[in-house]
Each structure stands twice: as C-alpha cells, then as structure tokens.
Amino acid sequence: MNPFSRQFLLAVVVALSVLACGLYLSAINYLPALKTAFKATSTTALGHEAIANFTILLHLFGFLLTTSGAYLFIYLIPVLAQRQLFAGKPKERDSLPLATFVMFMMTIALFYLNEHLFRLSTANFLSLKNGNAISNILGGFSLIFISLIVTSAAIVSFWRIVVRRPQIAAGAAAAGILVAWSPWPGPHAPPQREESRPNVVMVGIDSLRPDHAFETAQSKNLMPSLSAFIDESILFTDASTVIGRSYPAWISIFSGQYPHVSGIRYNLQPRTFLKEITMLPQRLRDEGYTTVFATDETRFSNIDSQFGFDHVISPGQGFEDFLIIAFADLPLINILSNTPVLERLFRIVSLNRQSKAYMPSTFSRQLEARLAKILQDTEKPVLLVVDFDVAHYPYHFSAWDLTLLFKRNGAETSSGQIPDLYRRAVAAADQQFSRLMRKLEQAGILENSISLVFSDHGENLGEGQSSYRNHTGQPIPFGMVGHGISIFDDWTHDVVLALKDSRYPENAGATVDLPVEIVDIAPTLLSMLAIETPNGTFSGRNLVEAKNPDRYRLRESGVRMPALMGDEIDEIAIAKTAMANYVVTEDGRLEMRPELHKPILANKQRGLEINGVMLTYLPNPGERGDLYWVIVDRNTKEIFPFNDYPNTEHATRLLMRFCEVYSSDRYFPGTNSDCDSQAFGDGPPNSQTADEG
Numbered sequence: 001m002n003p004f005s006r007q008f009l010l011a012v013v014v015a016l017s018v019l020a021c022g023l024y025l026s027a028i029n030y031l032p033a034l035k036t037a038f039k040a041t042s043t044t045a046l047g048h049e050a051i052a053n054f055t056i057l058l059h060l061f062g063f064l065l066t067t068s069g070a071y072l073f074i075y076l077i078p079v080l081a082q083r084q085l086f087a088g089k090p091k092e093r094d095s096l097p098l099a100t101f102v103m104f105m106m107t108i109a110l111f112y113l114n115e116h117l118f119r120l121s122t123a124n125f126l127s128l129k130n131g132n133a134i135s136n137i138l139g140g141f142s143l144i145f146i147s148l149i150v151t152s153a154a155i156v157s158f159w160r161i162v163v164r165r166p167q168i169a170a171g172a173a174a175a176g177i178l179v180a181w182s183p184w185p186g187p188h189a190p191p192q193r194e195e196s197r198p199n200v201v202m203v204g205i206d207s208l209r210p211d212h213a214f215e216t217a218q219s220k221n222l223m224p225s226l227s228a229f230i231d232e233s234i235l236f237t238d239a240s241t242v243i244g245r246s247y248p249a250w251i252s253i254f255s256g257q258y259p260h261v262s263g264i265r266y267n268l269q270p271r272t273f274l275k276e277i278t279m280l281p282q283r284l285r286d287e288g289y290t291t292v293f294a295t296d297e298t299r300f301s302n303i304d305s306q307f308g309f310d311h312v313i314s315p316g317q318g319f320e321d322f323l324i325i326a327f328a329d330l331p332l333i334n335i336l337s338n339t340p341v342l343e344r345l346f347r348i349v350s351l352n353r354q355s356k357a358y359m360p361s362t363f364s365r366q367l368e369a370r371l372a373k374i375l376q377d378t379e380k381p382v383l384l385v386v387d388f389d390v391a392h393y394p395y396h397f398s399a400w401d402l403t404l405l406f407k408r409n410g411a412e413t414s415s416g417q418i419p420d421l422y423r424r425a426v427a428a429a430d431q432q433f434s435r436l437m438r439k440l441e442q443a444g445i446l447e448n449s450i451s452l453v454f455s456d457h458g459e460n461l462g463e464g465q466s467s468y469r470n471h472t473g474q475p476i477p478f479g480m481v482g483h484g485i486s487i488f489d490d491w492t493h494d495v496v497l498a499l500k501d502s503r504y505p506e507n508a509g510a511t512v513d514l515p516v517e518i519v520d521i522a523p524t525l526l527s528m529l530a531i532e533t534p535n536g537t538f539s540g541r542n543l544v545e546a547k548n549p550d551r552y553r554l555r556e557s558g559v560r561m562p563a564l565m566g567d568e569i570d571e572i573a574i575a576k577t578a579m580a581n582y583v584v585t586e587d588g589r590l591e592m593r594p595e596l597h598k599p600i601l602a603n604k605q606r607g608l609e610i611n612g613v614m615l616t617y618l619p620n621p622g623e624r625g626d627l628y629w630v631i632v633d634r635n636t637k638e639i640f641p642f643n644d645y646p647n648t649e650h651a652t653r654l655l656m657r658f659c660e661v662y663s664s665d666r667y668f669p670g671t672n673s674d675c676d677s678q679a680f681g682d683g684p685p686n687s688q689t690a691d692e693g
Helices: 003-027 031-041 046-050 054-085 096-117 133-164 166-181 224-231 246-255 280-286 319-327 331-336 360-376 415-442 518-528 571-581 594-602 648-664 671-678 687-692
Strands: 199-205 234-236 290-295 311-313 382-388 449-454 468-470 497-501 553-556 582-584 590-592 606-610 613-617 629-633 638-641
Touching: 003 054, 003 096, 054 096, 054 319, 054 331, 096 331, 199 415, 224 415, 224 449, 224 497, 246 280, 246 518, 280 290, 280 382, 280 518, 290 360, 311 360, 360 382, 360 415, 382 415, 449 518, 497 518, 590 594, 606 648, 613 648, 629 648
Parallel strands: 199 382, 199 449, 290 311, 290 382, 468 638
Antiparallel strands: 234 497, 449 497, 553 606, 582 590, 606 613, 613 629, 629 638
C-alpha cells in the first residue's frame, strides 16, 4: 500500500470515528424520548407508519450519506495538503504520524468552533462553559495550526502552477481580469403587477411582547426597524390573542374565528378537527393573488400549502424534522449549514429554528433568495406571510461572532438570564424584519401594499409571578416562563398589532386604544381589499370600523403538562411526553393522538373579559384551591371567588355571556351543569356544582 493510500485510509477511519462520536453526543438526549415513543406506540404510529415510511428513511439515509461525505472531504484536506507540501520527498510524505497529528488537531478545531459558535450544541466535550484555560489554549492553537497547514499548501500549489504551468496561470489571470471588468447584469426589473389591487404583507414575530416593541423608551433602541414601521402605521395598543399557542393562533388569524369555532385548539391537532372554513390565503388565491408562506419553525405547526399557499418556504414538516434534527447536531454540519455555498444542502438544519446551529441571518438569506425568484416569476398581486420565530423559547441562536472564539460569554438558560436572552433574540428578529422589508421595497412590493406586523402571542419571562392577589391581599403566583399555560398571564395574551396602508399615508402614526383581537385580522384585510363576505362569517371584527370600547374578548389555555409549568422548561421531559402523545400520519406528519382530544379540551382554562374584568373557568380546582369559577380584575390585579365578587350583577352578566359564547363548545365541562342550571336563575356557581359538572 503506497503512502497516499495509507493516509487516505486513515482519513476515512478518523472521519467515520468523529462522525460516530458526534452522532452519539447529538442524539443521546433524544434517545429516552424515542424509546418512550416506541414503547407507547408499539407497532402502530411510529412502528408502522413512520419507521416503515420509505420517504422518511430515504431522507434520513440521504442526510447521513451527505454528512459522511462532508466529514471525509474535510479530513482529506490535510492528506492533500501534505502531498503538496512534501511532493517529491517520499520519506517525508510517508509520515503517517504527521497526518494523524494534523487530523487530531482538526478534530479539536471543529469541536472548539462548534462550542463557541453554537452554544446549545450537545456535541461539545471540551467543557468550555467553565472557561477551561487549557481547552481554550488547545482549541486556539489547533485553529492556528490548521490554518497554517492549509494556507501553506495553497501557496505551494499556486506557486507550482505559476512556475511549472505558466500557460494555465496566464489563462486563469486573463479570465479573472475579463470577469472582473465585464459588465455584470444589474437586478432584474420587477414585473408589472396590477396596480388596482395592493399586495398584502403579513409579518408575524413569534412571542413578541408589546413592551419590547413600542411601550417603553428602550423599544426604539431594541427594535429600531419595527419602531420605524410603527411610526408610519396605525398602532393598536390594546390587542390580544385568544390563545398562547402558535398553531391555533395562526388558524384564528387566517380564519377570523375563535379556536372553539374553527376547531383547532392546540398545537399539532389532527387536521380532521378543522371545520370547513375558507382561510384568508385561500380566499386571496381565489381572487387572483400569488400566495407565499415562509417560516423557520414547523415542529409544532402544520401550516402548509393546503391552507391556500402557492409557495411554502420552510425547513420541512413531520417526524423527519424531529428525527434528522436529533442526529444533525454535529460540529461540521453546524458550520457548513451556515455557509452560503452549502446551506441549501442542509436546508432542514439551516432553515430550522429548532436546530442548535440556527442563525437568523442564514434563514433571511435563503428567504430573500427564494422570494426574489417567486416575485420575479409572477405578475399577480402577492400575499406574503412570514413567521419569524427567533424570539421563541429558548431564545438562543448562533451568530458568526469571531470575538467569541477566544472570549467566553457565560449566557446560559437559567431563569435569571432569560430576559437578557429574550432581548437579544428580539433584536435579531428586528434585523430579520429590516432585511425583509428592505428587499420588498427594492422589489417594488411595498409601493402599493397593505402591511401588517403582529405577534401570535406574547411571552412570560419569569417576571411578575406574584402580580395577582386574592381578595385578602395574598399573592397568587400564576405567572410561568413561556406561554400558553395560564390565561391569567397577561404577558402571554397581550400582543403587537400594527397596520400600514401605502394608499393612505395620512394615517401614519395613528393609535387605536380600543380592545381588538387577532381574529380581527382576516375580516379587516378582506374589507380593505373590497372583498365581500357574508355577515356572520367571522368571530372577529373589521378593525377599520372598530368603535366599541365595551367588547367581550376570549381567552383559553393550551395543552397543560407538568414539564411546562415551572420557572424553567424541562425540554427533555417535554420530548418524552410529546413523543408518547403524538402519532405519525401516513404522510409523515406528527399529530396529537385523537383519543387525547377530549381530555385536552376538558382540561383547558377558559375566560371571557370585558373592560379588564375576566370571568374564568378553572378545570382543575386542585391547582388553585377548591374553586372552578373566579373573577379576575386585570386593572387592580385582584382575583375573587365568583360568590365574593362585589358587583354581583356584573358577575351574572359575565356568566350569561360566557355560557352563550361557549354554548357550541361541547367539550366544555361546565356547559351542561353550570350554564344550564346556574346562569339563568339558580344563582352563581359554586365549587359543588362545578365538581358535579
């Protein structure tokens, strides 16, 4: 075996060994969840529909094959470099120990880069979180050493081409000069679109709170691009979401219906529960619009082309998302998936908010590239819906910050640092928003447009957990980190909503203080586009005609599980619970088990609010004492048992309206007992009647 063959074999062995080590470190945290899933599903769901699903297996095999090739290519670099440096010197070129040492240093360099650039990565073993000086020195030295080797080989190769092959060098130089001085084609002129119908741009920023967008003096510094947009828009200062979960909230936005009307009330709910409702994208596509949806998070939201979109830009959906991401947290893949050349090869990683290697700039770059092609190919008016999820828990993301290579920033996920992490993520979302709007302006989309910026829900960062007090003055800690757990959490239900119509610049800077909801978005846009809809089509209202300050608004909680109800979120416990509760459909999607539908809805908190006073139904009295019905005064932050609320007449009106609204919700445990017997003449409900219901 010649020297090159031995070194090639060494590269193969080292590459596969490092890959195997990375796969183990990457997937080890997911193994308990996968075992739980297999045990819970037996031979159905995962066993029959997913693991036997050829497409999913093919995608996983393709990913692993591509990954193996990438590792092998990287580890062949020192072999080829050594071949160039020691060409013509057989003894030195046969130095297997040198090749082994170089590959060892490359491995250290890869993991060192991964540790610093991708802080959440599980494929880290250098223990740099504690500022290990030896590891820092070793990692830094390895980067310098590998850089010198590769640079030296490149210089030697270039010199040999110039000296031994001057014709090739001259030809390459001439080609380079020709290309450099050739006139580059300028940007394509935007196609001529219909001027009579405006484009519609809807930008959702997941988990964005109003106090970080416009309510405080720091907002302009934190989100300057969004602040500038708000200054040119109509701002709705009292906007709320009906539910703090993305999938049902987006369905409410598209349908204009409350969750109990649309049928979608929790993440990854089986689509069979969705009522026959024409969604906003479907309606606009029928009216001749080109419809586009882009998102960097699909793990818990099954929004796709079936909702009326001609084009969907996303990392992909379904069980393969969970499966591949579980194995994709590898140092080399994390780095390559964020390079302009190879990011498309690893799209399920580079576009995926759930990836440990997610970089907001990478998603924006791919979004802009694909969007440019879509806009160039259509002359129709455009509906563009973009969902930016970088501000979603756990708020971490990666960035090409070379200063981090030799200086460690000890930002971890403890609850005490969550507000800082969230602010950093919100600032990144603002940069994404800025890039998108700038590209749309350059493409001529905003010249005649209706633009809407909103959040599907807010976020509790762990602060103000004792803001509510009972009628005796004792604090009641209802606040929890995250969103969707408790309807008492105002941080979760207060959202951002700003509307800009380029046809009416005189409305810039206007504010509306009336109570509005995200279900108002669809009827408002259709009205502004002069698209007629039958009366009673929507739960929401037309914001342009909003005049009533005395408006009832609804709230309900999402799926409530112990792993979500605390100061910190246990992601591994969530994964175990989720994998046991979800099934894989025939097309590879994840959905909640249908048999869990009724208990999930029965366990929901439900609320109805008017003028800051909310009647609330609590399904589990063990959590908050022996009460099912309480009244929350958001203005004074007080909570009263229903029977102890001072204004009995107002309490009774709230209950009657509550029962009227939820009369169609057959999964509401209190409908038959409390509403039928109590609301209309038998007095207010109490814990005994609630328990019987």
